[in-house]
Every structure is written in structure tokens, then in C-alpha cells.
Amino acid sequence: MSILTETFTLNNGVTIPKVGFGTWQMPEGAETQEAVAKALSLGYRHVDTAHAYGNEGSVGRAVRASGIDREELFVTSKLPAQVKTRDGATKTIEESLRSLGLDYMDLYLIHAPWPWATPDQSDDEGNLQAWSALEEAHAAGQIRAIGISNFAVPDMQNILDHGDIIPAVNQILYYCGFTQPINTSFAQDHGMVVEAYSPLATGGLLTDRTINEIAHAHGVTPAQVAIRFCIEQYVLPLPKATSEAHISANAQLDFSLSPEEISALEALPDSNFARSHFDSQR
Template sequence: MTILTETYTLNNGVEIPKVGFGTWQIPNGQKAYDAVADALRAGYRHIDTAFAYGNEESVGAAIKDSGLARKDVFITSKLPAEVKDAKKVEGYFNQTIQNLGVDYLDLWLIHAPWPWNRIGDNHDKDNIAVWAEMVKLYKAGKIRAIGISNFNDHDIANLIANTDVVPAVDQIRYFAGFTQPKNTAAAEKAGMLVEAYSPLATGGLLDDPTITRIADKNNVSVAQLALRFCLQNGTLPLPKASSTAHIEANTNLDFEISDADMATLNALPQQPGNKTQH
């Protein structure tokens, strides 16, 4: 489990644990509370949520009840994708802080460059304005790092050309067979860390014959191989699980995929992937 205590260093010097625990699709209440509590007991120190998930209250309660110091848990949340009005940014930030029961965030992201019901629409000017408000909160010390999610190469270029604060991360859908090479390259060239959500393709990798063969060869599960693949590509996986067994299994990532097997995994045909965004 040593990987859970290892960190990447973001472009502003902040350290972020290399593996995060995702909470997408875990409903607010006992389920979210128990999942986060189990994750923290298993050694996770990086919890990822979002206003849109509707579970910030339970996530915050589990962190508070864990007995861990606030500084020892890295908390990420996200501004809703629908918020493209700069005047509303601070209000949503304050609500997230209240929901979580904390007085600062470690990382706050723009959830997407467009509203979910208008995927692909151009909101370049709106994103610049929203980002400027996030920068103010960051410079005021209310957030340790700020970033983006679901931004493609165009969206990244638009933002960078209009700010003096480069996003710390771009959180995108990323897994073996769907690594978004163009968008990943754009983010990394700009100095951002790529965070990999849905690193198991929402379960879609479990029956892949190539991945299964390599997992068997390494005597690990498909899930463990998929997460290790992300790490060896320099990205930060955000596995989600609700059962204690899966939460604990996903922490056992202290093995090495050979260069040959990594080459095979990286050469998998880029599939469309499940279009469900998070």
C-alpha cells in the first residue's frame, strides 16, 4: 500500500497523493459515508467528489469522523459544468465548503468546459471568466490548487492564453484503450497532471482478453492492472468502489508492469469508450 503515501508534485509545488478515491455515482447518505470511511481506513488520503455528485455532505462527514487531521486528507471537488456565469462561482464554492464542513479545498476543478446537456458547445469566453474567479479564490488562499476536467486540447489552449495561472490538473476519462493521446499531450505539455477518471472503463475492461492475459501473467486482478497502467503512464487514477473488498484490493498496486506489457497496453486500439461523463 505504499503507493497511497506517494505523491505527485503539481505545477504550483503542492503535493497530491498518487491515487485518489472517486465517489461518482455513490449516493449521499450511508453509502457514501461508508465508502469514504472504508477508503480512509484502507489508507487512501485523496478523496475526489463534486457538487454535481450530490454527496459532499456525506464525504465531508466521513473525513471528519475518521480522526485524521484535515491536512492529511487531500480533498478535491468541482464547480458544476452548468455554471458559466462568473458571478455565481464564489457562491458555489462557499456551498461546497459548507457541504464538506471544511474551511479550504485542496483542489477545485471546472467540471467541464460546457454544460452536460450541451456537450461540445463553445464556451471559451465563459470559461475564461469563470477561471478568473477561481484564480481569485486560489490567490486568497481558499484553495491550494485549481484545475479543469473534461477539457480537450482546444479548451486547454483557450484557458492558458488568457491566464497567468495554469491549471494544475486536467481530470479526464482515461483507461487502457482510451488514453486520449491528443488531449493528454496538450495537458502534459502545459505542465498539468492528468487525472484518470473511470480508469476501469466503468467495468468495461474486466472482460478484455489482452488485459486479462497480462493481469494473469502478473498475478493481479484486472482492476489492479488497470490502475497500475495509469500510474506507470504518469497519470493519477481515481478508482471508485463501494464494497470494502474492492476498496482494499485497489490499494495493492506495488508491482511493476514490464516495458513490453506496457507497450502492448498502450498500443490497444483507441476505442470510443462509454460516453457517460462524470
């Protein structure tokens, strides 16, 4: 069975494919639409975008043109980090739905607990206002599941203490050598699926000697090792690619890593020299 047909079950009973197709840093236009279309034609059923990426329109066009039943697809988008009011979040959810051209989203996340301009200052009250808007959209059937992204333990606790719905997902920066164990364990212990954006460390892992040795031993690529590592940690990877060969290869994950290999990958030095989000181990 292909990994693309395997699923995790979210805390509200909704199933989510174990591997998603990421679209961060992919521009609005034909390139992104074609990449998403290729991914869907190759069997991907989970696509991740965000209002802030500016490419919801391209993702939506690919989804609508795919000929695949909407119920078979899982589409995620995100509320921009600077939107910290209930009314603002409600308006932005409507904008995302219009941009995607869809009647509902399968998952919608608060993109970060802090506005982009102040990454060291979480807005607890603003996050609760935004969360209330997500809860209302969920109740209205606009979103099947709601969650968070880049939330550290205090930010997650704020939602758990004051929200009515427990987040289904926390999407964080996660890759071999940077696994955010405190945030990951807290999220998983509280019933959230952890998603890994940039599971290849923005390409930084691909030349690592340890990963290449493990890849050689299994007859696979370093990228496949990095993605498989996430799955074996019960973390959902969101690899991004534009070429058909890479899109296809990223889903060829029919192998297992040994406990010793997992330990070696966990112990790697941080290889992402250009993190674009903060280190949320606070």
C-alpha cells in the same frame, strides 16, 4: 512503501497522492459516507467528489469523522459544467465548502468546458469567467490548487492564453484503450497532472482477455493492472469501489508492467460501451 503515500507535485508545489478514491455515481447518504470512511481507514488520503455528484455532504462527513489530520488529506471537488459566470462560480465554491464542512479544498476543477446540455459547444468566455473566480478563491486560501476537467486542447489553450494561473490538473476520461494522447500530452507538456476518471472503463476492462492474461502473469487482478497502467503513464487514477475488499485491492499496486505490456494495453479496443462524457479528442 504503499502507493497511497506516494505523491505527484503540482505546478504550484502542492503535493497530491498518486491514487485517489473516486465517488462518481455514489449517492448522498450512508453508503457513500461508509465507502469513503473505509477508504480512509485503509490508507487512502485523496478523495475526489464534485458539486454535481450530489454527495459532497457524505464525503465531508467521512473526512471530518476520520480522525485524520486535515493537512494529511487531499479533497477535490468541481464546479458544475453549467456554471459559466464569475458570480455563479464564486457562489458555488462557497456552497461546496459548506456542503463539505471544510475550511478549504485542496483542489477545485471546472467540471467541463461546455454546459452539460450542449456537450459540443465549449463556452470560452464563460470558462474564463469561472476561472477568474477559481483564481480569486485560490488567492483567498479557499482552494490550494485549481484545475480543469474534460478540457481538450483548444479549451486548455484558452485558459493558458488568458488566465493568470496555469491549471494544476486536467481530469479526463482515461483508461487502457482510451488514453486521449493529444489532450494528455498537451496537458503534461504544459505542467498539468493528468487525472484519470473511470480508469476501469466503468468496469468494461475487467473481462478483457489481454488484461486478464497480464493480470494472471503478475498474480494480480485486472482492476489492479488497469490502475497500475495509469500510474506508469504518469497519470493519477481515481478508482471507485464500495466493498472493503475492492477498495483495498485497488491500492495493492506493488508491481511493474513491462514496455511490451504497456504497449498491448495502449492498443486495446475501446471497452467502455457507455461513456457518459464526450470523446474530447477535438
